[in-house]
Amino acid sequence: MSHEITLARPYARAAFGLARDADAFAAWSDALAFSARVAADPQVRPLLGHPALGDEDAVALLAPEGAQGEFRDFLALLARNGRLALLPEIAGLYEDLRAEAEHVVRAKVTAASALPETELDAIRAALKRRFGREVHLETAVDEALIGGAVINAGDVVIDGSLRGKLARLQSALAG
Structure with a gap:
């Protein structure tokens, strides 16, 4: 690739x-x-x-x-x-x-189920505060996440999924 x-x-x-x-x-x-x-x-x-x-x-x-x-x-x-x-x-x-030229951050929100527009607006506003730029969101559904969402914005990944939390808990218990 x-x-x-x-x-x-x-x-x-x-x-x-x-x-x-x-x-x-x-x-x-x-x-x-x-x-x-x-x-x-x-x-x-x-x-x-x-x-x-x-x-x-x-x-x-x-x-x-x-x-x-x-x-x-x-x-x-x-x-x-x-x-x-x-x-x-x-x-x-x-x-x-x-x-980059238009000072926009492209982000992808992958959730376990479709998110309501109010939640997407809140995510967009939080990312705008964090990056100081306009945010264009793309959404996807991945039921394997069990719950929550994963946000990819440029080099930043925010894993708030239940699957991610379980994996971190398992790692902490094993280590």
Whole structure:
């Protein structure tokens, strides 16, 4: 995985620079997200490296409808360099660069069950106080957590799950 990230980083920076210069962060986010979803599809992924798939066909397959010329050119560059399979990593790195430029923290809240909006607002407010930035929350449900939630915000992980508490208790009793 780290190898893919290393290869994807210069392309993500290039995409970010193009988006910044065109003042089109949101449009590039949407286009990259679409292309990344298509590239990650199990039926599409094997096609991306196939020699019979020409660059123009690859761009037509991966570009969202109505994609601007610069984005299509970007996909063509990836195709020429054999890097289309990196689109999911490129999209993720691009979003990190965008969040940094817009002074936003992206956080993921994984809970044992769906959280009510009031709790999400409280989590968002607490993270905003902690990081001094706007917070965009993504939510997920993982019943294996038993109860509580795990919050991932950048390099910070806050494990308030019952599974995490049990694991810490077990470790303390064993040590």
